[in-house]
Amino acid sequence: MMPSSASSQWALAEAALAAFSVAPHALGGIWVRSPPGPVRTLFLELAEDWQLSTIAKRIPLHAQESRLLGGIELTQTLATGKLHWESGLLAQSHGGVVTLTMAERVQRQTIAHLCSALDAGSLTLAREGLSQTVPAAFGVIALDEGLEGEQPQTALTERLGLRVDLGSLSIHDALSSDIDSANLRNAQARWAAVALDDALVEALAATTLALGIDSPRAMVLTARLIKILAALEGRSEAIDADLERAVVMALAHRSTRLPELPPENADEEAREPEPQDEQTEEPESPDNQEQPEITPPLDAVIEAAIAHIPPGLLASLRQGHQPRGKSSSGGKSGTQQRHKQRGRPVGTEAGDPRKGSRLNLMATLRAAAPWQTLRRQQAPADRQGQLQIKPSDFRTTRFRHRRESTTLFVVDASGSAAMHRMAEAKGAVELLLADCYSRRDSVALIAFRGDKAELLLPPTRSLVRAKKALAALPGGGGTPLAHAVELTTLLSEQILRDGATPTAVFLTDGVANIARDGTPGRQRAKEEAMTAAKHFRALNSRALVIDASPRAQQKARELADALGGQYLAMPQADAAGMRNIVRSAEAVN
Amino acid sequence: MAAPYPFTAIVAQQDMKLALLIAAVDQGVGGVLIMGDRGTGKSTAIRALAALLPKIPVVANCAYNCDPERATAGHCQSCQQEKAGSPKKTTTVSIPVVDLPLGATEDRVIGALDIERALHAGEKAFEPGLLARAHRGFLYIDEVNLLEDHIVDALLDVAASGENVVEREGLSIRHPARFVLVGSGNPEEGELRPQLLDRFGLSVDVATPQDVASRVEIIRQRDRYEQDPDSFIKQWRRKESAQRRRIEQARLQVALVSTPDEVLEFAASLCLQLGTDGLRGELTLLRAGRALAALNKKDIITCDDIRSVAPMVLRHRLRRDPLDESGSDSRIARVLESMEAS
Numbered sequence: 001m002m003p004s005s006a007s008s009q010w011a012l013a014e015a016a017l018a019a020f021s022v023a024p025h026a027l028g029g030i031w032v033r034s035p036p037g038p039v040r041t042l043f044l045e046l047a048e049d050w051q052l053s054t055i056a057k058r059i060p061l062h063a064q065e066s067r068l069l070g071g072i073e074l075t076q077t078l079a080t081g082k083l084h085w086e087s088g089l090l091a092q093s094h095g096g097v098v099t100l101t102m103a104e105r106v107q108r109q110t111i112a113h114l115c116s117a118l119d120a121g122s123l124t125l126a127r128e129g130l131s132q133t134v135p136a137a138f139g140v141i142a143l144d145e146g147l148e149g150e151q152p153q154t155a156l157t158e159r160l161g162l163r164v165d166l167g168s169l170s171i172h173d174a175l176s177s178d179i180d181s182a183n184l185r186n187a188q189a190r191w192a193a194v195a196l197d198d199a200l201v202e203a204l205a206a207t208t209l210a211l212g213i214d215s216p217r218a219m220v221l222t223a224r225l226i227k228i229l230a231a232l233e234g235r236s237e238a239i240d241a242d243l244e245r246a247v248v249m250a251l252a253h254r255s256t257r258l259p260e261l262p263p264e265n266a267d268e269e270a271r272e273p274e275p276q277d278e279q280t281e282e283p284e285s286p287d288n289q290e291q292p293e294i295t296p297p298l299d300a301v302i303e304a305a306i307a308h309i310p311p312g313l314l315a316s317l318r319q320g321h322q323p324r325g326k327s328s329s330g331g332k333s334g335t336q337q338r339h340k341q342r343g344r345p346v347g348t349e350a351g352d353p354r355k356g357s358r359l360n361l362m363a364t365l366r367a368a369a370p371w372q373t374l375r376r377q378q379a380p381a382d383r384q385g386q387l388q389i390k391p392s393d394f395r396t397t398r399f400r401h402r403r404e405s406t407t408l409f410v411v412d413a414s415g416s417a418a419m420h421r422m423a424e425a426k427g428a429v430e431l432l433l434a435d436c437y438s439r440r441d442s443v444a445l446i447a448f449r450g451d452k453a454e455l456l457l458p459p460t461r462s463l464v465r466a467k468k469a470l471a472a473l474p475g476g477g478g479t480p481l482a483h484a485v486e487l488t489t490l491l492s493e494q495i496l497r498d499g500a501t502p503t504a505v506f507l508t509d510g511v512a513n514i515a516r517d518g519t520p521g522r523q524r525a526k527e528e529a530m531t532a533a534k535h536f537r538a539l540n541s542r543a544l545v546i547d548a549s550p551r552a553q554q555k556a557r558e559l560a561d562a563l564g565g566q567y568l569a570m571p572q573a574d575a576a577g578m579r580n581i582v583r584s585a586e587a588v589n
Numbered sequence: 590m591a592a593p594y595p596f597t598a599i600v601a602q603q604d605m606k607l608a609l610l611i612a613a614v615d616q617g618v619g620g621v622l623i624m625g626d627r628g629t630g631k632s633t634a635i636r637a638l639a640a641l642l643p644k645i646p647v648v649a650n651c652a653y654n655c656d657p658e659r660a661t662a663g664h665c666q667s668c669q670q671e672k673a674g675s676p677k678k679t680t681t682v683s684i685p686v687v688d689l690p691l692g693a694t695e696d697r698v699i700g701a702l703d704i705e706r707a708l709h710a711g712e713k714a715f716e717p718g719l720l721a722r723a724h725r726g727f728l729y730i731d732e733v734n735l736l737e738d739h740i741v742d743a744l745l746d747v748a749a750s751g752e753n754v755v756e757r758e759g760l761s762i763r764h765p766a767r768f769v770l771v772g773s774g775n776p777e778e779g780e781l782r783p784q785l786l787d788r789f790g791l792s793v794d795v796a797t798p799q800d801v802a803s804r805v806e807i808i809r810q811r812d813r814y815e816q817d818p819d820s821f822i823k824q825w826r827r828k829e830s831a832q833r834r835r836i837e838q839a840r841l842q843v844a845l846v847s848t849p850d851e852v853l854e855f856a857a858s859l860c861l862q863l864g865t866d867g868l869r870g871e872l873t874l875l876r877a878g879r880a881l882a883a884l885n886k887k888d889i890i891t892c893d894d895i896r897s898v899a900p901m902v903l904r905h906r907l908r909r910d911p912l913d914e915s916g917s918d919s920r921i922a923r924v925l926e927s928m929e930a931s
Contacts, residue, residue, distance in 0.1 A: 026815075112690065113690070116690065119632060124688055124690075155732070158628060192815070192816055198805075201805050201809060202805050204808065205804035205808065209800075209801060209804065214629075215627050215797065216628050216629060216630060216797055216804075216807045216811075219807060220812075223811070223812055224812075359702075497782065
C-alpha cells in the first residue's frame with residue numbers, strides 16, 4: 001500500500017468516520033487534524049448526517065468547569081431556599097457526541113474532565129455539597145488546527161481511537177460515498193458480537209510491538225475498531241483486511257519506532273512488497289525472540305501502517321528520535337498563570353463563586369448590607385427575619401499570581417577568551433536587571449573555570465548586589481563543563497520549586513576538558529557533560545547555548561541538543577545583543 | 590453503571606497489584622505511587638481494588654467515618670461532643686476510595702464554609718471536603734505530578750499529621766484525616782516534588798508487557814469483559830472473593846506477625862548499604878514485609894519477604910546520583926545480590 005492518493009485518503013477518513021458513528025463511545029473519539037476549510041466542513045456535515053443519536057454538544061475553548069460538570073443553580077437555589085442542580089454539558093452529552101473545537105488549545109482542566117468521562121463512561125462529581133455519579137458516555141470529535149509541532153494534549157489523543165488528517169486534501173478529492181445510515185444502524189446492532197480469531201488478535205499484538213506502541217488502551221481501542229469495520233462490511237467475523245485498515249486508522253500515528261524493515265526506503269518497500277518473508281527477522285531485533293512465527297498478514301499490516309505514519313513523525317522516527325509529546329499547555333512550566341485560588345490577594349471583585357474563585361464572605365455581606373431594609377420589605381412574610389442576599393452581592397477575592405522568570409547565566413570563564421566573554425556577560429546581567437526593575441524577574445550567574453563551577457550570583461533582583469558579586473572575577477584554566485551543567489540543573493530545579501520559570505543561558509564553546517572530579521581528560525569530560533545535560537533536559541526547562549567563539553563549534557551545538565535547548569552562534573557576543581536574545585527567548589513560551 | 594473490571598483479572602503488573610494489596614492490608618505502610626505509561630491500567634487497578642476492600646464500622650451519620658471502636662480522642666468534633674456515655678449508633682461501610690480529580694479546588698479538598706447554609710439559614714457550617722471523606726480509606730490522585738502546588742501543600746501537611754486543620758472564612762475546624770495516598774502518573778509529564786515523593790511508602794513502575802502472549806491476553810480479557818460484563822464478572826467472582834478473604838484475614842493477622850532479629854538486621858544493613866536517608870525506609874520495609882507475610886498466611890517475617898518488597902519500598906528513597914545511569918532498581922538488585930553472597 002503506498003502513501004495514499006488524495007481520494008483514497010478521503011475514503012479512509014470517511015471509513016473512520018463511519019466507524020466512529022457506529023460506536024462513538026466505544027472508540028473514544030476521532031482526532032481530526034485539519035485547518036478549518038471546506039473539506040473539514042464537509043467532514044463535519046457528514047458526521048452530523050451519520051450520527052445515530054440526536055445528542056450533539058459543542059464544547060468551546062474556554063468552557064467553564066461549572067458548565068462542564070454542572071452545579072448548583074444559584075439564583076433558583078437562593079430564591080427558593082432549596083438546592084437546585086443544573087446538569088453540565090458532559091452529562092447532557094450522554095449517549096451522543098461532543099465536538100471539541102480548537103482541541104490543541106483546550107485547558108488542561110477541561111481535558112482532565114473529558115478524559116475521566118471517557119474512561120468511566122460516567123462522571124463522579126464532588127462539588128458544592130452534591131456528590132453523585134452521573135452517566136456520561138459519549139464520543140469526542142476533537143478538531144485540531146495545530147500548526148507543525150502543536151497538538152492536543154496526549155492525555156486526550158491517547159484516548160481517541162481514530163485519527164484522520166484532512167490537511168492535504170482539497171474539496172475535489174472528497175468523493176461521495178455509498179455509506180448510509182441503515183448501514184450504520186445495522187453495524188451498531190451487530191459489532192459487539194463480531195468474532196475475533198486468535199491469529200488476528202496475535203497479529204494485532206505483534207503489530208503494536210513492532211511499532212513500539214505500549215499503550216494497552218490503544219490495543220483495546222483497535223480491537224474494537226476491527227470488529228466495527230467488519231460489522232460495517234456486513235461480516236460476522238473479522239478478517240485480515242479489517243485489521244489492516246484498523247491499524248492504519250488507529251495505530252499508525254502512535255508509532256514510536258520503525259519496525260525492522262530495510263531502513264532507508266520504507267516507502268519504496270511499501271510500494272512493491274518484498275517477496276521474502278524473512279525481512280523482518282533481523283537478529284538484532286529484541287522483539288523477534290518473542291514472535292517466532294510471524295503470522296502471514298503481519299508484513300502487509302505493518303507496511304500499511306508505515307505508509308500512513310504522518311510524515312513529520314516518520315521523519316523523526318527515521319532519525320531515531322523518540323517523539324516527545326509536547327503539549328501546548330500541559331506541564332507546570334507555564335510562564336504566566338492567572339490564579340483564582342492562589343497568589344497575592346489583590347482586592348475583591350463582583351463575581352460568581354461557581355467559577356472557581358473564592359467567595360469573600362465579608363465583602364459579600366458588606367455589599368448586601370445597605371439593601372437589607374429595602375429587601376426585607378419586599379420579602380415574603382416567612383423570610384422577614386433573614387439576611388437577604390442576592391447573587392449580585394457575591395464578591396470574590398482576586399489573586400495575582402505571576403510566574404517570575406529567572407535568567408541563569410552559565411559562563412565559561414576558562415581559557416583566553418574568558419575576559420571578553422565575562423565582561424559581556426556581566427553587561428548583559430546588568431542590562432537585564434535594569435530593565436526588569438518593574439517586573440518580578442531575577443538573574444543568577446554561574447561561572448566555571450579551573451576545576452569547578454561556582455554560583456557567583458544567586459538569583460537576585462538587586463542590581464547593587466549583582467555588581468558587587470561580579471566586580472572581581474578571574475578567568476583562565478580548564479573547562480569543567482559537566483559540573484557547570486550539574487549545578488545549573490540543581491539551581492533550575494530549585495527555581496522551579498519556588499514557582500518561577502528558569503531560563504539557562506550558556507556562554508561556552510562546548511569544549512569540555514575537566515571531568516567532574518576535577519581531573520583533566522577530554523573524552524571523559526565530554527561524556528560526563530552530556531550525561532549531565534540529559535538530566536537537565538528532563539526538567540523540560542528552557543536553555544540557550546550562545547557560542548561566542550570566533551568560529552561556530554560543533555560541540556556547542558551538541559550541547560544545545562543534549563540540553564534540549566536552542567543554539568546560537570554569536571561570534572561578537574555583546575551585552576545588548578545577549579539581552580535581546582534572552583528577552584525574545586523568554587517571550588516564546 | 591458497569592461494575593468495575595475485576596482486580597484478579599488484570600493481566601501481568603504483579604508489582605502494582607502487590608503494592609496495592611500491601612497497602613490494603615496495612616494502611617500504615619504509607620501511600621502507593623504508581624508511575625508508568627499511559628493506559629497501563631493504573632486507574633483500572635485502583636477502581637478494582639475498591640471493590641475488594643472489606644467493610645469497616647463507622648459512626649452513623651458521621652461525615653468523617655469515625656471509628657466507633659477507637660477512643661474518642663481520635664474522633665471528629667461532632668462525635669466528641671456527643672455525650673461520652675451514650676452509645677453511638679454504628680454502621681458499616683466499604684473502605685472509602687476517594688478520587689481527587691485534577692482541577693479540584695482547595696475548598697473542595699480541605700472543606701470550606703457551606704455557602705448555602707450560611708446565606709439561607711445564617712449558619713456558619715463547615716462543609717467537609719475530600720480529605721474528610723477519605724479518612725480511614727484511600728485518596729486516589731491520578732496524574733499526581735500535575736497536581737497544583739497549593740493542593741500539594743495542603744496534602745503534605747495533612748498526610749504527615751493525620752489531621753486536617755481548617756482556618757478560613759471565619760471557620761476553625763479540625764478533624765482526623767488519615768488516609769492512604771495513592772498517586773499515579775506518567776513520568777514524562779514531570780517530576781514529583783521531593784516532599785510529596787517522601788509521603789509515599791511504596792512506589793512501583795508499570796510498563797506494558799513486551800511479549801505477544803501477554804498483549805493478546807490483555808486484548809482478549811478486555812474484549813470478553815466488554816461483550817458481557819456481567820458474565821465476565823461472574824466468571825471471576827470466585828477469585829475475587831478469595832482475594833477479598835485473603836485481604837481480610839491478612840488485616841487481622843498482620844499485627845501478629847513476629848519479626849526475628851536477623852530480619853531487623855537485614856533490613857537495617859540493606860538501607861545502610863544503599864545509603865537511604867532517615868529511618869523511614871527501614872520502618873516501611875518491615876511494615877511492608879509483615880503485610881506480605883500476612884498475605885501469604887505466615888506468622889513470621891523472613892529475609893525473603895524483605896527482599897521481595899525492597900524495590901518498591903526503596904526505589905524512590907535513593908539519593909539521585911546524576912552520573913549513575915543505571916536506575917535505582919539495578920542498584921537495589923546489586924546490593925541485594927552482594928548481601929546474598931556475603
